[in-house]
Amino acid sequence: MNYFLTYAVYVLILSVLMGLSSWKLFKKMGYSPALAFVPFYNYFIILKETKHPKWWAILSYLPIVGPIMMSVFHLYLMKKFGKTLVQHQILTVILPFIYMASVNYSKDAEIEDEEAKNMFLTDKEKSLKKKDSFMGSITFAVVFATIIHVFVTQPFGIPTGSMERTLLVGDFLFVNKWSYGYRMPMRPLAIPFLQGTVYDFQKDGNPKNDGKSYVDGVKLPYERILQFNKPQRNDIVVFNYPQDSVHTAIDRKDPYVKRCVAVAGETFEMRGGRLFVNGKPEIVLGDQERQHRYIVKTSSQLDVPGLYDIYGFLPVQEIQDGSGFIYAFQGLTDKTAAEIKKLPQVTEMKEDIMQKGQAAIAYKDENKTKIDTTQSIFPVNKAWNQDWYGPVRIPKKGDVVAISKETLPMYRWIISEYEHNSVSENNGQILINNQPATNYTIKQDYYMMVGDNRDASLDARFFGFVPEENIVGKPMFTWMSLEGAFKDNSSSYQANKGWFFGMKFRWERMFKATNTGDANKTSYWWIAAMILILFFGWEYFVKLFRKNQTEE
Known part of the structure; x- marks a missing residue:
């Protein structure tokens, strides 16, 4: 339940930012400014007005996929108001709510007549438009693969x-x-397909300084x-x-x-x-x-x-x-x-x-004063x-385990890291969450x-x-x-x-x-064939669907 409450808070914050940065633009498109603040429906309107599939709106707040789709929808909105230059697109992606707000509150923001503009396109502009269409296809291929990868x-x-x-x-x-x-994603703002690290930017041998593939501050x-x-x-x-x-x-x-x-x-x-x-x-x-x-x-x-x-x-x-x-x-x-x-x-x-009784303990230093717990047998006191x-x-959920100096190495990581309690010792007494403890109830299965x-x-x-x-x-x-x-x-x-x-x-x-x-x-060649057909045939099926809709 905490997950979905936290998720709702993030959606609410993003919706408020979206509304504050675009409510005037929604008004100019003929809608109530209040709709710019409504989650999902605000992007539904953008897609409707820019003539894109309206069901894409359901992707707007999904973890990992959502930030990509939101950037695409923001670009559609800015293009609707004539902001099509490369610098406009970069600002929309990097500083979305700030740049959109600058357009929203400007006096000269007006809807651009797309049909009239297309009549006077130069060959170079037509080529750029085809290039944009190609990049859009690549983007949605990435989005499709990301959905499969994440969900x-x-x-x-x-x-x-x-x-x-x-x-x-x-x-x-x-x-x-x-x-x-x-298991629901816990870092919703992340680069698709990467597990934890982008690249070793520091070159200092310390993996903690490597570039992360996710924003750690936005967490669920x-x-x-x-x-x-x-x-x-x-x-x-x-x-x-x-x-x-x-x-x-x-x-x-x-x-x-x-x-x-x-x-x-x-x-x-x-x-x-x-x-x-x-x-x-x-x-x-x-x-x-x-x-x-x-x-x-x-x-x-x-x-x-x-x-x-x-x-x-x-x-x-x-x-x-x-x-x-x-x-x-x-x-x-x-x-x-x-x-x-x-x-x-x-x-x-x-x-x-x-040999039996021979402890497998590794050390980080030659003097054997610092135990390397990653290479040592668990727990190190056995x-x-x-x-x-x-x-x-x-350990099983509901188990009540005795806590003492002898058993603490076995359960310390469970209590402190996996089940998020503080563990300390004071004058030979073990404290959990600053309270004396002689036993502990396990909260999940292991x-x-x-x-x-x-x-x-x-x-x-x-x-x-x-x-x-x-x-x-x-x-x-x-x-x-x-x-x-x-x-x-x-x-x-x-x-x-x-x-x-x-x-x-x-x-x-x-x-x-x-x-x-x-x-x-068992052989699963048929699944491989199905995945390839879905991945490479996605755009074909979308085009076929649009063609049928047009003919109707």
């Missing part, structure tokens, strides 16, 4: 090997934003509508990285894709590199394969490019010692491990599992690592997201529980798969050694479902 489905690329064998580096996915209910609270389903165990889920400190907007944080291995209320545990949920071994689906890390000693150098061609993986590290070579392989299945072990050069091979983790219960290639995955074992508000949706299908599209040390040997310089289409993966759990994926 229906969003493309994501896979740059790392954390989900290897299920999702490969270079896979590009379409994600259904309605899988778990639609979290709201999810039509939520009929929640993430289930074994779903592949796209979510925003919880501990992204660069972007304050939840929906602008970096997108991650992992498998949901445990849902709210379940218990997660890793025992010697094996995953257990509620004390039982995980269920391996048809599109999964158990993978492990191995250390391999050889008497001579392996033909790594040849192995890459056969198995599609690489050794993370190759070290030459006095008696031969040492390789660290990630993501080996039991079958491939057995085949590697039979190679004549292999003298010793064993699974690489961290003697856990990625192979021996938990057991830990995934999930455990872990990569299928677990020895090469920065996942919930490091960044902690994923809150429901960070969930984006579920991948529908892989629309393109391009080997060599990203450089990733965990998945492609060519990224390290440079033996493969080009990129190669994986045709067998394209337009295949990514989230079924089946080894044989």
Whole structure:
């Protein structure tokens, strides 16, 4: 409810600004000046008077799409009053309500007779008019794509090997934003198609200084509508990285894709590199394969490019010692491990599992005084690592958890960042919102997201529980798969050694479902064809519709 109240306030403010900057112009067009203040209807009138489709008015206040459409409608209005020069258009887009107000309150603002003007157009002016028509077509193609991107489905690329064998580096996915209910946009004023950053303007290595793709000051609270389903165990889920400190907007944080291995209320545990949920071994689906890390000693150098061609993986590290070579392989299945072990050069091979009780803590400095929480196991006060983790219960909405010095590292981020309370300590006592606290009631569901290639995955074992508000949706299908599209040390040997310089289409993966759990994926070529027809045929259908209307 807070979302729609805040949204209504923004609409009211914009409507007042629109009215103050155009009421005289509406009067000159033969309408009541008060209509310039009415949301949606004010733009409906502009479209009617400038002979454009009137239904476009419903797009005027939509998040992200709205600012683009409003600029277009403002240009139409200014053109109606003869402001057609380039400088007029630039001022209308950059300073809309200020420039329109200057026209509105000027004494010489009059409606221009478009038909009379067209009779005396020069060849150059006719050419410019055609150019304007072409730019309008481009604008509405962008608007159409933005609507799909914001409100229906969003493309994501896979740059790392954390989900290897299920999702490969270079896979590009379409994600259904309605899988778990639609999460309303939280930064309505933003550049279309960009996630969080435009470009690194600072060049100082600090991502917080990068140019943002959105206006952070114009914000809306979290709201999810039509939520009929929640993430289930074994779903592949796209979510925003919880501990992204660069972007304050939840929906602008970096997108991650992992498998949901445990849902709210379940218990997660890793025992010697094996995953257990509620004390039982995980269920391996048809599109999964158990993978492990191995250390391999050889008497001579392996033909790594040849192995890459056969198995599609690489050794993370190759070290030459006095008696031969040492390789660290990630993501080996039991079958491939057995085949590697039979190679004549292999003298010793064993699974690489961290010791139980050995905490995986990383530091930012050589003196080990500052913990790097992004690379350390979660929580940092536990003697856990990625192979021996938990057991830990995934927080569920309504859970009452005990708060103490021992448990605070587990729940601090939930209380302060995800559920927006202040947390402090005073003389050994924990304060929540400046009140002494020994327990806390969880306000939303959380999930455990872990990569299928677990020895090469920065996942919930490091960044902690994923809150429901960070969930984006579920991948529908892989629309393109391009080997060599990203450089990733965990998945492609060519990224390290440079033996493969080009990129190669994986045709067998394209337009295949990514989230079924089946080894044989459903093909979605028909959806791809439909999207292409809609995108490229939109203008044709609009022209055909207008022609039919004219003939009638």
